[in-house]
Amino acid sequence: MMTPELLRKMPKVQLHCHLEGTLRAATFIDLARKHGVALTYRPHGAGPFPADEPPADAADPYAFKDFEGFLLTFAAVSRSLAEPADYKLLAAQYLQDAIAQNVMYAELFVSPSVWRFFHKSIDVRACMAAVREACEAARESEGIEAAFIVDLTRNFGVESAMHTAKLAVEMQDLGVIGVGLGGDEAHYPAEMFEGCFDFARANGLHCVAHAGENAGAASVRAAVETLHAERIGHGIRALEDPAVVQLLVEKKIPLEICPTSNFLTGVALGEAPHPLVEIDAAGCVVTIDADDPAIFKTTLTDELAYAAEVAGDDAPLRFTRNAIEAAFASPQTKDRLRKRLDALSPEA
Ligand SMILES: [Zn+2]
16 A cells, blocks of 8 residues: 555656746745746737736735646746746755655756747756756755756747757757657647757657647647657547557557646546546556646645556556656666665565
């Protein structure tokens, strides 16, 4: 039986966590005050984000009602992060929270195209260097390893995505190992970004994509067949087409599933068990993460506890083993992670 204490102590791997989405609410309020920006982002006129959200309540700046509202919240959080010192603080607090739940290895999404949208002259490289510095310090003292996947962000279009892919290639010396594709999946399909992904892959980066979250199974197929995504973020709407589920099973493409995120953005319905149960039963490779844990008021430990509740007591270990195999870590790191997990449960 996985007790809450055992779950907290269990060595963990994060494959779907947006660094900006780990910003603690109190720190968001401090940074927004420091830079004189509102807790809500409401674009004027046409822009990449929708415009019908009520102002955020300082008592709960992370309240939102649907997927578009979530994107606006993520935008507001990103706007509060304006300079390298802010990113260093963000990373340091993320690391504290990760170490507290025994995360040993993390591939974190960062979204520099969103940073640039709000701060035209931001020095992306300096911000990444600040994040990297915090991660290196934690690696030396606590053994936690972190790498970065640069999100190309659908909403800003192809030109911005290509610019960001080039930045990603140039930041491999700062721990960038891949590109991803988040944002408005319904209006900016994978096909638009094929060239950006080809470019990133040709320059040594791994490729992953959010798909089957805010659009259906065809979007998952496009992420696999057109972008050659090695993992799919969410992917739960693959269930709308058995042939796409079969494609994921055959190609052994891991899914990074984040239950609370799906419930809060309305992608999954709260009254039914999360679709991860059906995805798992179909034979797909399931991994679990928390997406934007601070914004969604959850943790990886909480998400794994939920997985145990709906998919069985063995699910946290099983899905963590899947995450180790699905990670882009070195063979040595994977071996170290396997040994740590074996030490926790010699019988597993
Ligand atoms: Zn995500």
